[in-house]
Amino acid sequence: MSAVHSLQSPTVSLSYNQATPGRRLERIAGLSDGVFAIVMTLIVLEIHVPDAGPIRSEQDLWNALLGLGPRLVTYFLSFLTLGIFWNGQQTQLNLFGSADRDLTWLQLAFLATVALLPFSTSLLAEFITYRLALLAYWANIFLIGLLLYLNWLYATRTGLITKEATPAVSAAITRRIFVGQSLYAFGAVLSIVSPLLSIAFIVFVQLNFAIAPKIPILSRV
Amino acid sequence: MSAVHSLQSPTVSLSYNQATPGRRLERIAGLSDGVFAIVMTLIVLEIHVPDAGPIRSEQDLWNALLGLGPRLVTYFLSFLTLGIFWNGQQTQLNLFGSADRDLTWLQLAFLATVALLPFSTSLLAEFITYRLALLAYWANIFLIGLLLYLNWLYATRTGLITKEATPAVSAAITRRIFVGQSLYAFGAVLSIVSPLLSIAFIVFVQLNFAIAPKIPILSRV
Amino acid sequence: MSAVHSLQSPTVSLSYNQATPGRRLERIAGLSDGVFAIVMTLIVLEIHVPDAGPIRSEQDLWNALLGLGPRLVTYFLSFLTLGIFWNGQQTQLNLFGSADRDLTWLQLAFLATVALLPFSTSLLAEFITYRLALLAYWANIFLIGLLLYLNWLYATRTGLITKEATPAVSAAITRRIFVGQSLYAFGAVLSIVSPLLSIAFIVFVQLNFAIAPKIPILSRV
Amino acid sequence: MSAVHSLQSPTVSLSYNQATPGRRLERIAGLSDGVFAIVMTLIVLEIHVPDAGPIRSEQDLWNALLGLGPRLVTYFLSFLTLGIFWNGQQTQLNLFGSADRDLTWLQLAFLATVALLPFSTSLLAEFITYRLALLAYWANIFLIGLLLYLNWLYATRTGLITKEATPAVSAAITRRIFVGQSLYAFGAVLSIVSPLLSIAFIVFVQLNFAIAPKIPILSRV
Numbered sequence: 001m002s003a004v005h006s007l008q009s010p011t012v013s014l015s016y017n018q019a020t021p022g023r024r025l026e027r028i029a030g031l032s033d034g035v036f037a038i039v040m041t042l043i044v045l046e047i048h049v050p051d052a053g054p055i056r057s058e059q060d061l062w063n064a065l066l067g068l069g070p071r072l073v074t075y076f077l078s079f080l081t082l083g084i085f086w087n088g089q090q091t092q093l094n095l096f097g098s099a100d101r102d103l104t105w106l107q108l109a110f111l112a113t114v115a116l117l118p119f120s121t122s123l124l125a126e127f128i129t130y131r132l133a134l135l136a137y138w139a140n141i142f143l144i145g146l147l148l149y150l151n152w153l154y155a156t157r158t159g160l161i162t163k164e165a166t167p168a169v170s171a172a173i174t175r176r177i178f179v180g181q182s183l184y185a186f187g188a189v190l191s192i193v194s195p196l197l198s199i200a201f202i203v204f205v206q207l208n209f210a211i212a213p214k215i216p217i218l219s220r221v
Numbered sequence: 222m223s224a225v226h227s228l229q230s231p232t233v234s235l236s237y238n239q240a241t242p243g244r245r246l247e248r249i250a251g252l253s254d255g256v257f258a259i260v261m262t263l264i265v266l267e268i269h270v271p272d273a274g275p276i277r278s279e280q281d282l283w284n285a286l287l288g289l290g291p292r293l294v295t296y297f298l299s300f301l302t303l304g305i306f307w308n309g310q311q312t313q314l315n316l317f318g319s320a321d322r323d324l325t326w327l328q329l330a331f332l333a334t335v336a337l338l339p340f341s342t343s344l345l346a347e348f349i350t351y352r353l354a355l356l357a358y359w360a361n362i363f364l365i366g367l368l369l370y371l372n373w374l375y376a377t378r379t380g381l382i383t384k385e386a387t388p389a390v391s392a393a394i395t396r397r398i399f400v401g402q403s404l405y406a407f408g409a410v411l412s413i414v415s416p417l418l419s420i421a422f423i424v425f426v427q428l429n430f431a432i433a434p435k436i437p438i439l440s441r442v
Numbered sequence: 443m444s445a446v447h448s449l450q451s452p453t454v455s456l457s458y459n460q461a462t463p464g465r466r467l468e469r470i471a472g473l474s475d476g477v478f479a480i481v482m483t484l485i486v487l488e489i490h491v492p493d494a495g496p497i498r499s500e501q502d503l504w505n506a507l508l509g510l511g512p513r514l515v516t517y518f519l520s521f522l523t524l525g526i527f528w529n530g531q532q533t534q535l536n537l538f539g540s541a542d543r544d545l546t547w548l549q550l551a552f553l554a555t556v557a558l559l560p561f562s563t564s565l566l567a568e569f570i571t572y573r574l575a576l577l578a579y580w581a582n583i584f585l586i587g588l589l590l591y592l593n594w595l596y597a598t599r600t601g602l603i604t605k606e607a608t609p610a611v612s613a614a615i616t617r618r619i620f621v622g623q624s625l626y627a628f629g630a631v632l633s634i635v636s637p638l639l640s641i642a643f644i645v646f647v648q649l650n651f652a653i654a655p656k657i658p659i660l661s662r663v
Numbered sequence: 664m665s666a667v668h669s670l671q672s673p674t675v676s677l678s679y680n681q682a683t684p685g686r687r688l689e690r691i692a693g694l695s696d697g698v699f700a701i702v703m704t705l706i707v708l709e710i711h712v713p714d715a716g717p718i719r720s721e722q723d724l725w726n727a728l729l730g731l732g733p734r735l736v737t738y739f740l741s742f743l744t745l746g747i748f749w750n751g752q753q754t755q756l757n758l759f760g761s762a763d764r765d766l767t768w769l770q771l772a773f774l775a776t777v778a779l780l781p782f783s784t785s786l787l788a789e790f791i792t793y794r795l796a797l798l799a800y801w802a803n804i805f806l807i808g809l810l811l812y813l814n815w816l817y818a819t820r821t822g823l824i825t826k827e828a829t830p831a832v833s834a835a836i837t838r839r840i841f842v843g844q845s846l847y848a849f850g851a852v853l854s855i856v857s858p859l860l861s862i863a864f865i866v867f868v869q870l871n872f873a874i875a876p877k878i879p880i881l882s883r884v
Contacts, residue, residue, distance in 0.1 A: 027254060027311050029690060034258025034476075037697025041705065041778045042262065049785045061795045079778075083771040087764070090690055101308070105431050108304040115262045115300075122270045132282045210768050248475060248532050255479025255697075263483065322529070326652050329525040336483045336521075343491045353503045469696060469753050476700025484704065543750070547873050550746040557704045557742075564712045574724045 024099040028107050032093075035111045036086050042118045043078045046125055047071040074125040077199065078117055080206040084180075085114065085144050091173065092148070095165040096155055106154055110147040116140055124199075134195045138188035138202075145181045149174070180209065245320040249328050253314075256332045257307050263339045264299045267346055268292040295346040298420065299338055301427040305401075306335065306365050312394065313369070316386040317376055327375055331368040337361055345420075355416045359409035359423075366402045370395070401430065466541040470549050474535075477553045478528050484560045485520045488567055489513040516567040519641065520559055522648040526622075527556065527586050533615065534590070537607040538597055548596055552589040558582055566641075576637045580630035580644075587623045591616070622651065687762040691770050695756075698774045699749045705781045706741045709788055710734040737788040740862065741780055743869040747843075748777065748807050754836065755811070758828040759818055769817055773810040779803055787862075797858045801851035801865075808844045812837070843872065 048071075050064035089110065096103070120140040127133035152173055155161050161170075183205045191198040269292075271285035310331065317324070341361040348354035373394055376382050382391075404426045412419040490513075492506035531552065538545070562582040569575035594615055597603050603612075625647045633640035711734075713727035752773065762770070783803040790796035815836055818824050824833075846868045854861040 024311070024315075027250065030251065030254035030693065031258050031307070033690060033693035034255050034479075034697050035262055037476075037694050038259055038262040038701055040774065041698055041701040041781070042266070044778050044782055045705070047782050049782065049789050052789050055790070058793060058795050061790060061793055065795070065799070076775075079771075079775045083768065086694070086771075087767060090687070094687075102432075104308060105304065108300075108307075108431075111261065112297075112300045115265050118262075119265055119268050119270065126270050126273050127276070127282060130279060130282055132279050132286070136286070211765075245532070245536075248471060251472065251475035252479050252528070255476050255700075256483055258697075259480055259483040263487070323653075325529060326525065329521075329528075329652075332482065333518075333521045336486050339483070340486055340489050340491065347491050347494050348497070348503060351500060351503055353500050353507070357507070466753070466757075469692065472693065472696040473700055473749070476697050477704055480701055480704040484708070544874075546750060547746065550742075550749075550873075553703065554739075554742045557707050560704070561707055561710050561712065568712050568715050569718070569724060572721060572724055574721050574728070578728070 024104060025093060025096055028099060028104065029090075029093055032086075032089060032107070032111060035114055036082055039114060039117055040079060040082050043075055043082075043121050046118070046122045047075060070128045071125045073199070073203075074121050074128070077124075077203055077206070078121040080203070080210055081117065081141060081144075082114070084206060084209050085148065088148050088177070089151075092152055092155070095161050095169070097162040098160055100158070100160065103151065103154055103158075103160060106147065106151045110144065110151060113140065113143040113147055117144075128199070129195055131191045131195050134191045134198050135188060138184060138191075141184050141202075142181065145177055145184070149177045152177075180205070245325060246314060246317055249320060249325065250311075250314055253307075253310060253328070253332060256335055257303055260335060260338055261300060261303055264296055264303075264342050267339070267343045268296060291349045292346045294420065294424075295342050295349070298345075298424055298427070299342040301424070301431055302338065302362060302365075303335070305427060305430050306369065309369050309394075309398070310372075313373055313376070316382050316390070318383040319381055321379070321381065324372065324375055324379075324381060327368065327372045331365065331372060334361065334364040334368055338365075349420070350416055352412045352416050355412040355419050356409060359405060359412075362405050362423075363402065366398055366405070370398045373398075401426070466546060467535060467538055470541060470546065471532075471535055474528075474531060474549070474553060477556055478524055481556060481559055482521060482524055485517055485524075485563050488560070488564045489517060512570045513567045515641065515645075516563050516570070519566075519645050519648070520563040522645070522652055523559065523583060523586075524556070526648060526651050527590060530590050530615075530619070531593075534594055534597070537603050537611070539604040540602055542600070542602065545593065545596055545600075545602060548589065548593045552586065552593060555582065555585040555589055559586075570641070571637055573633045573637050576633045576640050577630060580626060580633075583626050583644075584623060587619055587626070591619045594619075622647070687767060688756060688759055691762060691767065692753075692756055695749075695752060695770070695774060698777055699745055702777060702780055703742060703745050706738055706745075706784050709781070709785045710738060733791045734788045736862065736866075737784050737791070740787075740866055740869070741784040743866070743873055744780065744804060744807075745777070747869060747872050748811060751811050751836075751840070752814075755815055755818070758824050758832070760825040761823055763821070763823065766814065766817055766821075766823060769810065769814045773807065773814060776803065776806040776810055780807075791862070792858055794854045794858050797854045797861050798851060801847060801854075804847050804865075805844065808840055808847070812840045815840075843868070 047068055050061065050067075055061050055064060089107075099107070117140055120137045124133045124137045152170070156165070156170055184202060187198050187202040187205060190201050268289055271282065271288075276282050276285060310328075320328070338361055341358045345354045345358045373391070377386070377391055405423060408419050408423040408426060411422050489510055492503065492509075497503050497506060531549075541549070559582055562579045566575045566579045594612070598607070598612055626644060629640050629644040629647060632643050710731055713724065713730075718724050718727060752770075759766070780803055783800045787796045787800045815833070819828070819833055847865060850861050850865040850868060853864050
């Protein structure tokens with residue numbers, strides 16, 4: 001995209017687009033916190049309270065609540081997903097020194113894929129035994145990860161990162177995204193065997209990102 | 222509006238309305254990030270998960286997901302719209318030195334038109350082949366753009382802008398709004414031929430704003 | 443409430459409740475911006491897209507959209523209400539020097555009444571010719587104004603305000619709330635004649651707050 | 664968890680996870696304000712406007728509104744709950760000097776339990792005479808309190824707190840959580856007698872936290 005930019009008529013675009021890089025990162029962080037907060041809260045709305053009509057005893061209500069199991073699993077799964085990518089984006093934002101217009105749009109594209117997660121989550125909860133629902137969910141995670149990677153790639157190539165973002169840090173960030181996405185892809189392939197096995201594997205991978213257990217091979221991720 | 226203000230009884234209004242201009246811009250930015258974040262997330266909610274009732278196979282689910290196409294197009298369209306105007310408002314806010322009460326209300330009016338976008342988007346997705354739905358959507362974009370322009374006009378006329386807002390920058394901001402709105406209006410006129418052609422044109426215009434391709438005539442926008 | 447506090451066992455409560463007054467105002471502002479942004483956006487959701495079933499022509503859609511008139515009026519009304527009280531709270535927050543626990547709870551109570559507005563708005567839109575719906579809406583505005591006043595009263599009595607909050611400013615803030623609430627109450631009484639007249643009057647009062655026209659008697663409000 | 668961390672391969676994880684502790688607390692506060700603001704607003708959405716169909720007079724509407732009583736009680740209850748825990752989290756965040764990855768995840772887990780509150784609230788409102796609904800609501804409050812405690816425990820053990828967090832302050836924070844949770848648990852046990860009595864008791868305990876009346880035994884809480 002930087003190549004594209006250099007071909008633009010410089011005077012007009014520059015005066016408009018690069019007038020105020022100063023507070024952009026702050027506003028991106030504010031917008032992102034808003035989007036993540038809303039998505040984290042909306043995915044709960046998919047856990048519908050049982051219909052009061054057919055419920056006549058505590059036992060009926062208990063059975064109805066047990067039926068919400070798949071919804072709770074997908075809520076838990078999506079909250080982990082959101083936490084992982086919120087952390088990932090935060091790490092990058094803290095290493096950015098400034099933002100130009102293209103980076104802003106890459107961040108917006110990242111948020112657009114995050115905002116799709118309530119739909120994917122709901123689809124998976126409604127069709128939890130369908131391979132296609134699992135693949136759609138995985139495609140959403142893949143897109144979020146892809147855009148997170150593209151943001152980092154663009155920022156490093158155009159020199160928008162700070163000195164703290166040493167080559168070692170940059171390599172760790174890139175490796176983390178690639179290893180994570182490889183594991184998610186493997187999880188998606190597992191849906192050939194069973195969608196439920198696939199979900200279990202993805203939850204396991206995400207818990208590893210979140211609580212970092214001492215399994216040696218995974219702690220390097 | 223400044224003329225209106227000067228006719229007010231000065232002591233009371235001034236002591237109340239101009240007591241604390243300091244943190245106003247910060248609060249406007251915070252409120253705006255919240256409104257944009259929510260609208261960006263709500264437009265996804267229009268992409269409803271298919272009803273589980275009639276779906277009995279992976280093939281059924283696939284067909285049902287294909288039927289969501291118009292919703293995905295309008296989601297994509299509205300996210301681009303929101304990104305463009307979020308960027309536009311941010312550019313202005315960064316060039317404002319302070320805010321008075323009238324500017325605050327112009328900003329609130331701008332947010333009121335932004336908050337209408339989930340309705341327009343949903344209307345367009347539900348009636349994507351209807352000219353009236355397209356015109357209502359265009360009217361919404363027009364209102365957002367109009368208020369963005371009025372904000373800039375008011376701020377420049379009352380001296381609320383900083384020194385960084387040179388006449389060249391101001392001209393670029395105004396030109397950008399006018400060229401953009403002219404292209405949107407042309408897209409709306411295209412709905413006489415076909416609402417779908419009209420949507421395709423507007424998406425094309427917005428992609429130009431977002432990724433700035435190297436088509437010479439458009440890169441000047 | 444300060445009298446209440448002085449009767450508490452001082453050591454425990456003080457060490458817990460007054461440990462960190464520093465960033466409280468900032469967090470209250472952040473929470474408030476979030477609540478206002480969500481409420482501003484949610485009231486739009488009451489404008490439902492017409493059901494596609496019975497609509498077969500552009501003319502049908504046009505008629506259906508005309509039927510949304512009351513919803514648009516109540517949206518406009520509530521957005522004005524929110525803007526007025528957002529401005530009112532902001533003015534106060536900027537004049538507060540710090541916040542204690544009681545002020546924090548008074549602010550939360552204020553937000554609780556603001557969060558009720560989507561319900562009142564929806565009730566009014568659904569039953570726009572019913573006096574009771576208008577009175578419920580007015581009661582909500584009254585509660586918001588009452589809590590705004592209680593916040594100011596508490597802050598001035600406990601010395602939480604800054605030096606900029608001179609007696610003249612304080613008198614202007616109090617007068618503004620009282621005059622506004624008197625006008626709203628008069629509007630509510632008008633519902634005896636006609637709920638629609640009542641709404642028209644309240645919209646007129648709010649427009650006066652927002653755009654401050656040059657009618658001498660009202661510009662002093 | 665710190666023990667777990669020390670067993671990880673140090674170079675990669677450290678370079679990634681500890682690269683940017685600086686703005687973490689600020690982002691956590693921003694995300695938290697967003698989640699609390701949305702939850703505070705969503706719980707109102709459970710108060711549904713009466714269906715217009717069977718309502719033909721002011722009296723009908725009045726009766727329909729009276730039927731919303733349980734919803735209003737649960738709204739009031741949940742708003743108090745949210746206020747108490749927003750205050751509790753804020754107190755802790757202000758006493759944290761920095762955040763590491765584990766603390767960030769503990770904060771996210773705290774927010775995940777907060778985000779469940781609209782579901783619990785709605786369940787309680789729909790089944791207000793059922794013991795199971797009350798226990799589910801209590802379990803949610805218990806989980807929020809547990810995670811608030813775990814956050815404090817982790818931060819004090821790993822030295823992430825500031826000097827202002829003296830042992831006396833830390834003891835007060837811990838005591839407050841324990842006393843509060845004991846009272847909630849007692850309230851839950853009361854549901855054996857009657858779910859409504861149980862709700863009344865919990866509301867009473869929460870009002871004590873919020874307005875701190877001068878009942879000597881409770882003012883020490």
